Amino acid sequence: MKFTYRSGQEPLPGYTIKRGIGLGGFGEVYFAVTAGGKEVALKWIRSNLDIELRGVQQCLNLKHPNLVHLYDVRADAQGNHWLVMEYVAGEPLSAILARHPNGVAPELAAQWLQGLAQAIHCLHEHGIVHRDLKPANIFLENGIIKVGDYGLCKLMADSQHAGMTKDIGTVHYMAPEISTGNYNRQIDIYAAGVLLYEMLTGNVPFEGESAGEILMKHLTAAPDLSRVPKEFVAILEKALTKNPAHRYASIMELAKDVAIVMKQPGSIVMSLPVSNKLPPEIPSVIPVTPAMLFQDRLADLTGNLLWAIVASAGLAVMWSLVFGAGDYSKLVPIFFLTLASSWCVLIPTKLWPPIGRSDSWPRRLIHVTLGIGIGLFALWLEGYDLPMPWNAAARMDALQPWQAPFDPPTGMRVFGVLDRPSNTSMPILTCYIAYFGLMFLVLRWWKAAQLYRGTRFSIKAMFAVMFWAFLLLFLLPSLHHREIGFVSLTLAAVVCQITAPWKERVPIRKKKVRLATA
Amino acid sequence: MKQMFLTICGLVLLWAIAGASGAQSNVPVLPEAHKPREVKAFGVDAIKAREIAVNQATILVGKLLEENNHTSFKPDKKYVRENLLVDDGKPGPDERNEVFGEQPLKGWIVTFKDSNWWQDIVRRDYEAQRVQRSAARQSDAKRFAVALLVVLAIAHAYIRCNRMTRGRYARWLQAICVGVASVLLAIAMVALAGR
Numbered sequence: 128m129k130f131t132y133r134s135g136q137e138p139l140p141g142y143t144i145k146r147g148i149g150l151g152g153f154g155e156v157y158f159a160v161t162a163g164g165k166e167v168a169l170k171w172i173r174s175n176l177d178i179e180l181r182g183v184q185q186c187l188n189l190k191h192p193n194l195v196h197l198y199d200v201r202a203d204a205q206g207n208h209w210l211v212m213e214y215v216a217g218e219p220l221s222a223i224l225a226r227h228p229n230g231v232a233p234e235l236a237a238q239w240l241q242g243l244a245q246a247i248h249c250l251h252e253h254g255i256v257h258r259d260l261k262p263a264n265i266f267l268e269n270g271i272i273k274v275g276d277y278g279l280c281k282l283m284a285d286s287q288h289a290g291m292t293k294d295i296g297t298v299h300y301m302a303p304e305i306s307t308g309n310y311n312r313q314i315d316i317y318a319a320g321v322l323l324y325e326m327l328t329g330n331v332p333f334e335g336e337s338a339g340e341i342l343m344k345h346l347t348a349a350p351d352l353s354r355v356p357k358e359f360v361a362i363l364e365k366a367l368t369k370n371p372a373h374r375y376a377s378i379m380e381l382a383k384d385v386a387i388v389m390k391q392p393g394s395i396v397m398s399l400p401v402s403n404k405l406p407p408e409i410p411s412v413i414p415v416t417p418a419m420l421f422q423d424r425l426a427d428l429t430g431n432l433l434w435a436i437v438a439s440a441g442l443a444v445m446w447s448l449v450f451g452a453g454d455y456s457k458l459v460p461i462f463f464l465t466l467a468s469s470w471c472v473l474i475p476t477k478l479w480p481p482i483g484r485s486d487s488w489p490r491r492l493i494h495v496t497l498g499i500g501i502g503l504f505a506l507w508l509e510g511y512d513l514p515m516p517w518n519a520a521a522r523m524d525a526l527q528p529w530q531a532p533f534d535p536p537t538g539m540r541v542f543g544v545l546d547r548p549s550n551t552s553m554p555i556l557t558c559y560i561a562y563f564g565l566m567f568l569v570l571r572w573w574k575a576a577q578l579y580r581g582t583r584f585s586i587k588a589m590f591a592v593m594f595w596a597f598l599l600l601f602l603l604p605s606l607h608h609r610e611i612g613f614v615s616l617t618l619a620a621v622v623c624q625i626t627a628p629w630k631e632r633v634p635i636r637k638k639k640v641r642l643a644t645a
Numbered sequence: 646m647k648q649m650f651l652t653i654c655g656l657v658l659l660w661a662i663a664g665a666s667g668a669q670s671n672v673p674v675l676p677e678a679h680k681p682r683e684v685k686a687f688g689v690d691a692i693k694a695r696e697i698a699v700n701q702a703t704i705l706v707g708k709l710l711e712e713n714n715h716t717s718f719k720p721d722k723k724y725v726r727e728n729l730l731v732d733d734g735k736p737g738p739d740e741r742n743e744v745f746g747e748q749p750l751k752g753w754i755v756t757f758k759d760s761n762w763w764q765d766i767v768r769r770d771y772e773a774q775r776v777q778r779s780a781a782r783q784s785d786a787k788r789f790a791v792a793l794l795v796v797l798a799i800a801h802a803y804i805r806c807n808r809m810t811r812g813r814y815a816r817w818l819q820a821i822c823v824g825v826a827s828v829l830l831a832i833a834m835v836a837l838a839g840r
Binding site for chain 2 (some may be wrong): 232422423425426429430432435436459460463466491507508509510511512560564565568569599
């Protein structure tokens with residue numbers, strides 16, 4: 128799917144679109160600036176127009192620091208309706224949780240829940256039920272939680288609440304009573320409980336292979352609370368109970384219990400909450416979020432990088448033992464190139480986790496740049512000198528391809544596949560840059576290191592790397608270079624997969640599911 | 646599809662940029678005046694004379710390389726005989742020498758090939774330089790990797806411990822980490838100084 132409007136277009140008078148930021152069945156969301164320079168988010172409402180507008184109009188005058196503000200609803204010349212909203216520069220909670228597969232620190236989860244509770248409490252006080260609380264609708268901007276997408280009834284079919292969902296992700300947060308068609312604001316409390324569970328553990332309480340299976344678990348199964356910190360067990364039991372009458376009567380009760388638990392002696396010292404409508408017993412805010420998040424990410428990243436060193440060394444030694452035939456001269460370059468290649472996949476994937484439609488040109492550009500860097504590193508490691516202004520001794524002619532006319536080629540001859548005529552048509556510098564640059568350009572390396580993937584280790588992914596590494600081998604100048612290039616990239620594909628954290632991607636059927644039948 | 650497109654574009658670009666270069670070698674050519682033509686040597690018999698001639702040719706090529714600042718590649722007799730000289734040479738005029746008595750010394754002449762063997766020698770010198778540089782760099786890289794491993798391990802341990810203790814002992818942990826790093830650095834420096 129592509130965005131209908133491009134940067135610079137002005138579908139709504141006075142609002143210039145800068146870029147698209149969200150796509151879905153409900154419509155399109157753009158980042159835009161007004162004629163006066165104010166940054167806003169524009170949502171083009173394309174489906175369920177009447178229902179959407181009815182919901183939005185209820186919320187236009189809501190003001191709360193933890194809610195994404197809705198400014199206006201406007202119609203353009205073609206009769207399309209646009210919702211003008213506050214632009215939130217922070218990232219969605221879904222992106223943060225994707226980076227923290229084991230959940231975030233309890234104090235952070237508690238702090239974010241306070242912000243969430245404030246927002247939901249404000250909605251409930253105005254008679255509005257959010258109905259679609261999920262990490263993708265919650266944003267964190269400068270340590271402050273912002274709840275968006277409220278007032279939009281996009282996922283509920285009609286006024287009798289016997290709804291359908293188009294968004295498969297939403298079912299993870301859906302209260303059991305929704306299937307009965309008789310529900311109230313308790314569904315938001317249930318969803319908040321699911322969110323708290325997910326923030327603490329990194330997983331939603333109920334997962335399954337289809338939306339129906341997940342909904343069935345919401346209706347019948349008890350959540351596994353053995354993984355949550357013991358202070359939160361009672362709270363989550365109450366928030367996630369099947370019977371809405373036994374749940375917290377209001378979201379603020381839930382927030383208050385969380386705050387009390389965090390203040391108990393022996394429990395985590397709390398450094399929190401968020402906004403101005405908290406009960407008086409809750410202390411005021413100390414924004415610790417960015418530092419703690421950064422530490423978590425840094426810990427994960429350093430752990431992955433360490434494992435990559437160990438795995439690269441082990442695999443390079445194994446390769447040399449099995450295929451090296453007593454020649455260990457290539458062990459060191461293979462190790463370093465494997466390590467460099469795997470780090471060049473692990474680091475960007477960690478810092479910029481692929482979420483949703485991950486294959487973008489900027490990501491490809493980053494990868495090709497890193498691939499070129501690896502090519503230059505390989506060149507340096509092989510002892511070639513680049514003719515740079517600060518290196519007067521370097522000679523360009525030393526970078527020309529050359530096969531000693533009197534020496535037979537030596538190197539690996541696995542199945543004889545690498546022993547092909549030398550490439551003497553390109554300077555060695557170009558050979559290396561082209562080979563590693565293209566290898567990082569054509570393959571979606573981040574798929575091997577992203578958190579949610581089908582299996583921890585995919586032999587298919589390894590063969591894909593081997594296929595392309597072999598296909599482009601003609602670029603490398605000689606057998607010696609070919610062995611190092613081919614082997615190191617193949618091993619890097621293995622290292623990335625075994626060292627990157629993994630969570631099983633649950634395949635969900637993309638079709639409408641009638642909740643009443645679940 | 647995108648992959649194929651990107652690959653084709655990349656290869657076309659590559660061909661456009663680098664393919665036409667032909668990567669012709671630009672190794673300097675030895676001036677004709679400096680190029681050795683033949684070497685004459687004497688020995689008690691033809692076989693000895695031939696050996697001495699090849700030896701002298703090897704020394705001559707070595708000197709030529711040194712004069713042109715190509716000191717990494719040291720050609721041996723086998724290389725010179727097989728690649729630089731025409732056949733085994735030919736007998737030269739005998740020479741009488743009083744030291745050796747009445748028996749005349751047998752002469753032998755080896756002739757250098759006309760082909761541009763100088764380029765091959767210089768490229769071998771470049772290769773030898775490259776191999777030396779490569780060994781040095783790989784050695785540096787190994788040391789750097791060990792240092793990086795230690796730094797990463799310390800950083801990882803610090804962050805994990807700090808998160809586990811919820812930041813209560815951050816100062817102590819920092820002090821321990823700096824201490825461990827200092828001890829390891831000192832050990833490394835002592836080990837390096839001992840070499």
